Amino acid sequence: MKTTPLLFLLCSLLPVVAQDKPAPAPDAMPAPAGKTEDGKPQMLPNQQAFLNLPEERRKEFFKNLGEANRLFQQKRIFETLNMLNKCDAIFADSPETLNIRGACYVEFRAFDKAMEAFEKALALSPENPSVMFNIGEVQFVQHDWAKAVETLEKVFKATPKEQMALSRLVEFKILLCKKKLGKDAEAKAMGEKYDIDDDSPFHCYAKAALAYEAKDEVKAEEWLARAARIFQNPEVLAPWQDTMVEYGYIKSFYGNDLGESEE
Secondary structure (H helix, E strand, C coil), X not given: CCCCHHHHHHHCCCXXXXXXXXXXXXXXXXXXXXECCXXXXXCCHHXXXXXXXXXXXXXXXXXXXXXXXXXXXXXXXXXXHHHHHHHHHHCCXXXXXXXHHHHHHHHCCCXXXXXXXXXXXXXXXXXXXXXXXXXXXXXXXXXXXXXXXXXXHHXXXXXXXXXXXXXXXXXXXXXXXXXXXXXXXXXXXXXXXXXXXXXXXXXXXXXXXXXXXXCCHHHHHHHHHHHHHHCCCHHHHHHHXXXXXXXXXXXXXXXXXXXXXXX
């Protein structure tokens, strides 16, 4: 079965879990929507509904959500879905459970169901960059380049500067989308934005992508090999490699080019 590991990565970027694995016990609710006149955080309706639950039920929800995240990280997808059902039995309007559920559907490449879950999550947690990224990623995987670049540009603006790894990856996806949209000058300018000393694989992968576009596979593979020498942790390179596979530059481990059905 073809999967999209990148969505698995993004699940670990949910507001309910830590930025680095392993995840601690999650906080079930998204950030407050704003402030009241007296300066106190303003609750969204679903936040207030959750806080109205008995404490024991909230603790049980936290436990189940943390377990669902753990199972998902291990790619035990059916078990993850069962645990999410337990979460929903306690509280159904959680953007976090919907986001993980959507990521599970992506693993099955059931993109329509995934998008439905992500859009529900975004309605409950507006402007949530993790959810918006997942929506942009589905659009990217489905080769809906115009919508993907629009969504991913919003994600880039909403991503905190300290999340540099995610920010660079988003920019790389935007670059690739712009290539498909015929915005070659913009894509080339983006490819020159960072140099080889940047603390991300952006430079090497941008150069590789542009080499692939020029039909220079030897040069492209040289840049990928260079990235592997500089960033020796496979987990650092995995989402970049997955992006190249989904875009169609690199053959997947399943033997087919995931971009072969495009256009």
